[in-house]
Amino acid sequence: MTPPVYTLDVSQAKFTEGKVNGSITGTNFVPDSVRLEKLAGAYMLDFRQGAGATPDRGLRVYLRLTGTNTPAGQSWTVSPEMKGTPVSQVVKVWKTDPKFAAQQKSFTTGFALKLELGQMTESNTVSGKIFAALPDKEQSVIAGVFHTTTTTNGGPNAMQPAQTPQVQMSPEFQKRYGTQR
Numbered sequence: 001m002t003p004p005v006y007t008l009d010v011s012q013a014k015f016t017e018g019k020v021n022g023s024i025t026g027t028n029f030v031p032d033s034v035r036l037e038k039l040a041g042a043y044m045l046d047f048r049q050g051a052g053a054t055p056d057r058g059l060r061v062y063l064r065l066t067g068t069n070t071p072a073g074q075s076w077t078v079s080p081e082m083k084g085t086p087v088s089q090v091v092k093v094w095k096t097d098p099k100f101a102a103q104q105k106s107f108t109t110g111f112a113l114k115l116e117l118g119q120m121t122e123s124n125t126v127s128g129k130i131f132a133a134l135p136d137k138e139q140s141v142i143a144g145v146f147h148t149t150t151t152t153n154g155g156p157n158a159m160q161p162a163q164t165p166q167v168q169m170s171p172e173f174q175k176r177y178g179t180q181r
Helices: 171-179
Strands: 021-024 028-029 033-037 042-049 059-061 077-079 085-096 103-107 113-115 125-133 139-151
Touching: 021 059, 021 085, 021 103, 028 059, 042 139, 059 125, 085 113
Parallel strands: 033 139
Antiparallel strands: 021 028, 021 139, 033 042, 042 059, 059 085, 077 113, 085 103, 113 125, 125 139
């Protein structure tokens, strides 16, 4: 892994060739997982380090796409002065203490981002490259190559949310908790 060089000048921003890594709020960052999730009206690319419901450190990139577009096979370059881009925000997540809840800071402008996503495979994975630098005092930056799984199903042309399995409840449970329909 090659550590990224912090810059807010996207013309100087470089993808590193190794696995995504960098620094979030002054602490070394190497994601344990990368997910691409479809949300209401957007997609979220989520880089997470640490186990549990909330990461110890992370970076989330929110993509707003028009129509039926999917993020697969697309690329974005966002400079600090740009507004109204398909990248609606970048959010850094960090914990000051493992016992405490994670903190978040959202950036809607001022950040530098280069992002390239490949085509989705039949197994719902997408390869990509990222460079992201945030305008925070700690000079948070990540860069590198990643492979992401998605919460989508149906192959490379279908980016639909994963289906939630239906749980069967016993009649006694339904009667006791008032879940009868």
